[in-house]
Amino acid sequence: MSKAPMRVAVTGAAGQIGYSLLFRIASGEMLGKDQPVILQLLDLPQAQKAVKGVMMELEDCAFPLLAGMIATDDPNVAFKDADVCLLVGARPRGPGMERADLLTANGAIFTVQGKAIAENAKEDVRVLVVGNPCNTNAYIARAAAIKVGRTNPANYHGMLRLDHNRALSQLAAKSGRAVSSLKKMVVWGNHSPSMYADYRFCESNGDSVKALINDHAWNNDVFLPTVGKRGAAIIEARGLSSAASAANAAIDHVRDWVLGSSDWVTMGVPSDGSYGIPEGVVFGFPCECKDGQYKIIQGLEIDAYSQGKIDLTLKELEDERAAVADMLK
Ligand SMILES: NC(=O)c1ccc[n+]([C@@H]2O[C@H](COP(=O)([O-])OP(=O)(O)OC[C@H]3O[C@@H](n4cnc5c(N)ncnc54)[C@H](O)[C@@H]3O)[C@@H](O)[C@H]2O)c1
Ligand SMILES: O=C(O)C[C@H](O)C(=O)O
Numbered sequence: 001m002s003k004a005p006m007r008v009a010v011t012g013a014a015g016q017i018g019y020s021l022l023f024r025i026a027s028g029e030m031l032g033k034d035q036p037v038i039l040q041l042l043d044l045p046q047a048q049k050a051v052k053g054v055m056m057e058l059e060d061c062a063f064p065l066l067a068g069m070i071a072t073d074d075p076n077v078a079f080k081d082a083d084v085c086l087l088v089g090a091r092p093r094g095p096g097m098e099r100a101d102l103l104t105a106n107g108a109i110f111t112v113q114g115k116a117i118a119e120n121a122k123e124d125v126r127v128l129v130v131g132n133p134c135n136t137n138a139y140i141a142r143a144a145a146i147k148v149g150r151t152n153p154a155n156y157h158g159m160l161r162l163d164h165n166r167a168l169s170q171l172a173a174k175s176g177r178a179v180s181s182l183k184k185m186v187v188w189g190n191h192s193p194s195m196y197a198d199y200r201f202c203e204s205n206g207d208s209v210k211a212l213i214n215d216h217a218w219n220n221d222v223f224l225p226t227v228g229k230r231g232a233a234i235i236e237a238r239g240l241s242s243a244a245s246a247a248n249a250a251i252d253h254v255r256d257w258v259l260g261s262s263d264w265v266t267m268g269v270p271s272d273g274s275y276g277i278p279e280g281v282v283f284g285f286p287c288e289c290k291d292g293q294y295k296i297i298q299g300l301e302i303d304a305y306s307q308g309k310i311d312l313t314l315k316e317l318e319d320e321r322a323a324v325a326d327m328l329k
Contacts, residue, residue: 005036005067009082009121011113012089013041013071014050016240017130020247021086022054026063030251031084031258036067042078043071043089075116082121084258086250087113087141090131093231093241102132107324110137114144118151126257127156130250134158134191135268135282136320142270142282143328157257158268160195160284162242162249163187167197167227174223175212177204186286186300187266188275189313190320193228195284196309201264201300224309261289264297274298275310281317 008025012018018041024030025037039058043051051071058069072078079085090106110129117127127145129138135158142156164187172179181204188196199219202209213219226233234242256265267287271277274285274296286297302310 003035005038006031006083007038007040007081007122009040009042009078009085011042011075011078011085011087012131013039014043014047014054015088016243017088017247017250018043019054020244021088021250022058023061023063024247024251026058026061026066028063028065030255033065036065038068039066039070040078040080040082041069041071042075043073045073048073075113076120079113079117079120079125082117082125084254085117085121085125085127086130086254087127087137088130088250090137093132093235095235095239103136103320103323106131106133106137107140107327110140111144111327114141114156115148117141118145118148121151123150123152125151125155126254127151128159128250128253129157129268130159130246132191133320135160135284135317136324138268138282139270139280139321140324140327142280154270154272156270156282157253158191158282158284159246159249159253160187160191160266160268161253162246163191163195163197163227163230163284164266165245165249165252166230167199167223170223170226171199171202171209171213174218175204175209177209177212181205182209183263184286185266186264186297187227187284188306188310189284190317191268191284192313192316193225193232194313194316195228196306196313197224197227198306198309199223200303200306201286256289257294258292260291261287264288267294269294269296272296275300275302277310277314278318281314281321283314283317 138158
């Protein structure tokens with residue numbers, strides 16, 4: 001007997017990430033090749049015509065797993081009974097802007113949406129915020145949802161997986177090892193240039209990647225800035241922010257969360273106090289997923305260099321948290 005459909009709400013459905021994301025969800029790449037899905041697409045009133053166009057294309061793919069779709073500009077409708085919410089819709093960063101510039105512009109969106117999710121979605125809904133600044137937007141949505149109750153506050157995530165994947169590709173190129181051989185990567189902190197991509201634990205076919213590379217100057221002066229500023233480099237090159245790679249990372253995050261991970265994965269999750277990160281801060285941690293649940297990997301040694309980097313990215317998140325405090329009163 002076929003499974004009951006899962007409801008996936010996607011905001012910013014008419015945008016460029018939406019265009020890379022929706023077809024892959026409908027083809028089963030996110031929730032499994034035997035899992036029917038219903039897409040619940042949210043965008044602004046002026047984008048409804050474009051959403052309809054995307055829906056026409058989805059229809060024209062005749063995806064066997066696509067069990068239904070709706071388009072709406074009302075968050076209460078979009079999040080109704082949702083199992084997964086992908087919060088993509090936000091104003092993207094343009095040339096010369098830092099992600100923090102988007103805080104006020106986008107903060108308002110996530111208070112409304114966090115409340116609407118908590119009031120309408122399934123109680124065990126999984127929420128992934130992609131729209132930037134995604135850690136703090138997830139923090140805002142979670143805070144708004146907590147006021148309502150009902151949903152699980154641990155299930156409001158920000159997307160660090162793009163940084164994780166970017167780091168893997170840079171490491172593969174440097175070490176000469178296949179990307180698929182690299183295990184135990186972690187990116188700590190904020191999805192911003194302050195993130196700390198940490199390959200001290202990384203292994204390739206049993207070898208330590210840190211020992212293979214053995215180049216602290218490359219780590220500090222090339223690798224970390226390359227991964228941290230990759231989003232800006234893509235904006236510079238394309239004139240638009242990353243879209244297909246961001247959609248791919250969202251698929252990776254949710255797929256591993258729901259179906260299980262075979263390796264460590266970086267997830268931006270509300271801290272439970274692990275590694276001294278204050279509770280509730282949405283922070284990139286190394287996680288493992290099993291039976292639909294994620295768990296922060298515990299007990300990793302944090303050396304002085306790493307602690308310095310973690311402190312910096314935490315400080316940025318604390319500053320963002322202070323900047324939005326008024327919105328959450
Ligand atoms: N976390 C990451 O790794 C990552 C990577 C790439 C991009 N992003 C972010 O993702 C977001 C979307 O990027 P994009 O390139 O798809 O942008 P886009 O401008 O192409 O699309 C954004 C869409 O969101 C819609 N939108 C705006 N406000 C909305 C609201 N309140 N409710 C519903 N929809 C709304 C717009 O109408 C538009 O259709 C941006 O914030 C961008 O910075 C994050
Ligand atoms: O950098 C951006 O603004 C887009 C996105 O967050 C990215 O990392 O590509």
